[in-house]
Amino acid sequence: MILYFSGTGNSRFAAEVIENRIHDTCINAFDYIKNGRKGDFHSAAAYVFVSPTYSWRLPRLFEKFLKSSRFSGCKKAYFVMTCGSEIGNSEPYLKKLCSACGFEFMGVQQVIMPENYIAMFSVPDKQTADGIIRNAVPSLAHAAELILQMQPFDAHKVSLADRVKSGFVNNLFYKFIVSARDFKVKENCIACGKCVSACPLNNIKINDSKPVWGNDCTHCMACISLCPVRAIEYGSASQNRNRFYNTYHPNDMVK
Incomplete structure (x- = not known):
């Protein structure tokens, strides 16, 4: 299995x-x-x-x-x-x-x-x-x-x-780095809810047509990577950086 x-x-x-x-x-x-x-x-x-x-x-x-x-x-x-x-x-x-x-x-x-x-x-x-x-x-x-x-x-x-x-x-990473406090949403958010569905810890809610992050984050980066309009940023760190979400399947890699 x-x-x-x-x-x-x-x-x-x-x-x-x-x-x-x-x-x-x-x-x-x-x-x-x-x-x-x-x-x-x-x-x-x-x-x-x-x-x-x-x-x-x-x-x-x-x-x-x-x-x-x-x-x-x-x-x-x-x-x-x-x-x-x-x-x-x-x-x-x-x-x-x-x-x-x-x-x-x-x-x-x-x-x-x-x-x-x-x-x-x-x-x-x-x-x-x-x-x-x-x-x-x-x-x-x-x-x-x-x-x-x-x-x-x-x-x-x-x-x-x-x-x-x-x-x-690793211990320092979880103590000081792993947090949702730096996630923010821009005005071009379309409130599609994909970030809510993608969060494994149910840490994102839609409030007034915008996502709001709670305090239970694992830094999987699903929300920011899956956003279809690049409306989510992580502080200034993610600005002007590519987004990547792997949608490939094994047959896609067959030459």
């Missing part, structure tokens, strides 16, 4: 590529998380968890969901983490999660996808993003082959900097 969380579509795409190759059930955790539902899953084959990388770790909301869910059947667990550059020292935290959930950790596969953390980084243009996505497919195919063979993923070399980023920096 493939279980994925995706904010702007990269991890959804990765999960679908793997699904096409291992021919197993693929489930989007978004509806579970948005509706506050715990999962109760059974799989005869290995579990494959696909998600983005938030500050060199698994997103905390996805980790919380996995810990609150029940898993029966096969106890092998693979992790596939999409990222703009690297996943740091995420492995020991995934092993700890597996221990809490009763899984056998089978490794984590890093998959480079288009950067979408517009609050801090530049987002590639469409042509560049297309190339990055296409280049990610072989890595996903390799991961799928190892999953089919029930073989562990290759180990990653980890530096001291990686340990600092996934540990100390």
Whole structure:
């Protein structure tokens, strides 16, 4: 079984590529998380968890969901983490999660996808993003082959900097950076409500025909990336930056 969380579509795409190759059930955790539902899953084959990388770790909301869910059947667990550059020292935290959930950790596969953390980084243009996505497919195919063979993923070399980023920096990130306070809406907002639907934590409401953000944000960047008229900004950081929302499917990348 493939279980994925995706904010702007990269991890959804990765999960679908793997699904096409291992021919197993693929489930989007978004509806579970948005509706506050715990999962109760059974799989005869290995579990494959696909998600983005938030500050060199698994997103905390996805980790919380996995810990609150029940898993029966096969106890092998693979992790596939999409990222703009690297996943740091995420492995020991995934092993700890597996221990809490009763899984056998089978490794984590890093998959480079288009950067979408517009609050801090530049987002590639469409042509560049297309190339990055296409280049990610072989890595996903390799991961799928190892999953089919029930073989562990290759180990990653980890530096001291990686340990600092996934540990100390990750904690600072959630304490000081992850907040909705800098989101703002411009006058060209059409009140379509797509940002409301896209928020996994129900942190956005429409008030007087404009979105209003609450205090429960995970910085998935779905709202700002999905806005059809670019009416949402994140302070001054997102101004004049590209927006990227991955709508591709595996067959789109077939030459």
